[in-house]
Amino acid sequence: VKNPPRLIARTLAVTFITVALILSVVFIVLMVEARDRVRAAEMEKLGVAERVFTALEAARQQDQLAAIGTVAENPTLKAALDTYFTESRFTGLPAEQEISLRDTVTLEVEKLAALTRADVLAVLDSGGHVFATAGPSAADWPRGERPDIAIAVPSTLQGMAVLPSGAFRVSGAALRLVDRDIGALLLGTRLDGAYARELSNLAGADVVIVVRGVVVASTLPPDVTGALGRQGFHAAATQTLQGEEFAIRTLLDSGPARIYTLASIDAAARTATRDALLTLATVAFGAFVLAGVGSLWLARTLADPIDRLSGEIAMMTASRDLRRPLPPTGTSRELDALAQAFNELMEGLTAAEADTRAAYLGAIRGLAATLDARDPYTAGHSERVSALSVLIGRQMGIGETELEVLRLGALLHDIGKVGISDQILRKPGPLLPDEFEHLKRHPGLGAHILRQVPFLGPHIPIVELHHERPDGRGYPFGLRGDDIPLAARIVHVADAFDAITSARAYRPARSATEALAELHAYSGTQFDPASVDALLTVVPLATATPEPALQELLGRQTV
């Protein structure tokens, strides 16, 4: 037999499954949405980085140009440079003069380089060859070398210079004398790891510098940089490197050099996902706790009144007390309606049972009356014994249920006489011993008849044992004292009282007082003393009872 689950298990399961489903949907939506949001945010970040870079670079270029404009006005530098080339063209320069002039230029350049803090400050002659350099990267600009310079902004000499040992961002100014250029002064920033890191700090993203298609500096991890070197840059906004998706934006595209900024969408998405999951976990914990508490409370408000009702019903069943109505629970309309319906059902059942009992009492009364009617002397005997037994029983404090048994058992106590012949029953004289033996069979016969009717089980001892005596000389079993059921003892006393006060064919009726005296005389031997005492108490009171059988019984004594 399948045992259905408890209500609380069901509400908990339903609530938890619902919460889990909602959370799963929210989780999936969050994950998809988080990645899209991160992608857009990273793109936006790179866009901002580009704008910041552009603005800062513009300011930096402006500063550099201002600085270099001032530097390019250095008279000593220009004088030395112009003297150098004018004289070397005119007559040629002796060695010490050349060294002296070049040193003059170099000294000035070094002083200026210290002021500008550029990677390199270079003086080019009018032919574009390196004449003098200073700065940390001066060695990359060997004298006489003609750097490949791509000028992006011609008026200000801004652009890219590529030398064998590296690429430089340059901005410069012409060295102008009266109305002619005697050379140029260039301020160079080396495109190396340090520059990439500086840009990366500015941009808040990784930076890759590519010169002539070759990655020269990168702040990305080496393996990603390697993958980038193999793949090259696509013209797309995103590119997948080493399994990670990167957002890419060009910061600078100037001649042979390009500077890109990259941001890993996956890395940002991981962070966003972790944050979202943490939030979701917190929400989930709260939701489960709330749902658990809520469904526990719900289950209790449902289950507790039901438990109370079923406890009440169990108690009613145990005590066989069906008349008390179930109290309304006051917790829900449905439960109160259920209790109400139950009460109505019980009322209906009680009423039907009362009807059934009345009907079957009537039938049994009729049967007993029929039996009594066989002998005019015993007419109404059963009714009278029944009424008197109930009086005695009530006097002795017997419960209502047992009184009912007593009433019916007393009514049927002589039913076994159905099997006794009229010759014996109606014999107008003392019975012969074998006739008496025959008569003594009637309790057993009565019990036998009652056994045929299932619900008369409780009444059998009364019928079977109502001729037993406390001294053990009764029949059919010769039981003693307390071995005889109380109901049987009461019926025995009531039976004797009615027999004495009734007329017989062989003797007249005697008075109730005589009967009581005789019963009292045999109390303890023939009759149960407690029952006899009760009888003595109830007989004077019985005049007040409306029971017709009793009226008849007691009225007789006045006759």
Place this chain on the structure above:
Amino acid sequence: MRSGVLLVSLWASAVPWTVDPAAQQEAVVRGRVEIGVPITARRPSSAYPTRSVPAPALAPASERRHVVVYLRDAPRQPVAPMRVALRQRDESFVPRVVAVTVGSEVDFPNEDPIYHNVFSLSRAKTFNLGRYPRGETRGVRFDVPGVVKVFCEIHSHMSATVMVFDHPWFATPDDAGRFELARVPVGDRQITAWHERLGDTTLNVRIESGRPVSADFTLPVPQQ
């Protein structure tokens, strides 16, 4: 106005007569200097030169005065010193180029309402006259032949050239570009026109006694 600025005091008559009188073999060289601008000569990028020729915008006539024509590898001659003024006016040296004989004195009068400085790093004469105000004049004597670049330490864009010769065969063209070198000794000679931006341009001429020689320059000569 500009012609008045140049104070070369009749250098031709000032040259002493020192050439060997026995030879008397000399001739005058006359010519014109023309300056074609732009200076950048476009090189043909293919076998067939491009048909589009940049319009030859000529430099202003005054630019011709910044040319010095002289006899190259001339024998050293005793020459009379000169006195020339190189003014500082409107933050520039006027004239920008002067040619003088060895031993000449050049004055640098400051005619601007601001301080100026005059200095040179050149081998022929290295000097620094310091800073001085309007109205003041400081001078330098040039005793060594050669080219001397003159600058102002305060105004880095100012520049002038003093060419010092130890012979008399040099000239500065007039506004029309005409010049004349008198009494050039006979023989195969080289006449050079020097310009601070365009460099040297040299013509080979044969000087024959008593016959005037014509030497016309067009600067710049495209580089080979």
